[in-house]
Amino acid sequence: MKLHSKVKGKGQSLIILHGFLGMGDNWKTLANSYAKEGFEVHLVDQRNHGRSPHDDAFSYDLLAEDLKQYLKEKDIGSTSIIGHSMGGKTAMRFATLYPEQVDKLIIVDIAPKYYAPHHQQILEGLTKISEAKLTSRSDADELLSNYISEKPIRQFLLKNLYWKTQDELNLRLNLKALKQNIEEVGKGLPQNAKYSGEILFIKGGKSDYITTSDESDMGTHFDNFEIKSIENAGHWIHAEKREEFFGMSLKYLKS
Known part of the structure; x- marks a missing residue:
């Protein structure tokens, strides 16, 4: 599947994956900020969202495969990825399948667990x-x-x-x-899915998407993760606390 995207800036590649019912454009302001810091930012619309093609099939394996195809098309060997909510699930699945193609990984307000349908x-x-x-x-x-x-x-x-x-x-x-496919959207990572690279989880202080009990579950999939919280932010942290989110994510991407 040929995904639609907008590309901003030149330099080290950074893929941004939006959440459920969103689109790459939701991240436009932040993309411009990353671009000014020397990143080539790819605002990708995932399948059935934004301007990307529609298809009846929908699963995180497919979304990870779509991303793999996208990187091939754009001739990107490895990349850093920021994924919010559903996009975070895609990013985690992609990292467990194709670890050699991931540099830095930032997962925004989502855990690798199952979430009951709530939309x-x-x-x-x-x-x-x-x-x-x-x-x-x-x-x-x-x-x-x-x-x-x-x-x-x-x-x-x-x-x-x-x-x-x-x-x-x-x-x-x-x-x-x-x-x-609403059940698919809530699905967790397969039990045997593992990634040993670095991951930063950024959670909203007012959001209940990542709880303290999720940490042990994260440990079964990831060897090397850190969780940071942004106070007074809900699930849409990057929109609610844009500057704080930008500072925290940029520091990690450049570390």
């Missing part, structure tokens, strides 16, 4: 938007507010809107495939 409300709201043949972003926001009360989350999700025709908005997501 049903969001998916229901997005489905209503895709069926409604809307003609304005404010109408889409109003409709989505029946399902999601938090405005920042709605704004993040509504970045998926685009003009399908001159007067009809639609979503770039392959909702059908994502809903059918």
Whole structure:
């Protein structure tokens, strides 16, 4: 599968993998900052997200394979990777399958464990938007507010809107495939998956995605990991505490 991406800057390659229902563009501001520090930043849209192709099949093995193909296409031997949430799961799986292609690895607010499906409300709201043949972003926001009360989350999700025709908005997501594969999205790493390279986990101080009990589970997969927390940040740390996140991640990437 040929993934869509935007590339910023020149230098050492850095792949950024967005979370579930996101896209590479969510990381645009941070990508510009990394680019100024001497990185060639690849903002990749994973399958069924953003401008990448749609496909009924969806699993972390496939997402890791997509990334492998992408690196081959771009003639990248090894790279550093930042992965948020679902993108973090892809990055962890990729590292356990192709360790020789990973330099530095930063996993943002996700553990290698299984997570029960918890996006049903969001998916229901997005489905209503895709069926409604809307003609304005404010109408889409109003409709989505029946399902999601938090405005920042709605704004993040509504970045998926685009003009399908001159007067009809639609979503770039392959909702059908994502809903059918919702169990896959929550899956943990296979038990025997191991990676001995360095990993930095960055968690949100207010997020419950990584708990203290997850540390022993991490130890079964990874020999060499560190967990750092950013206070007063939820799951979208890179958006909520951008400067702090940038400082912490850059220090690690350059260490």
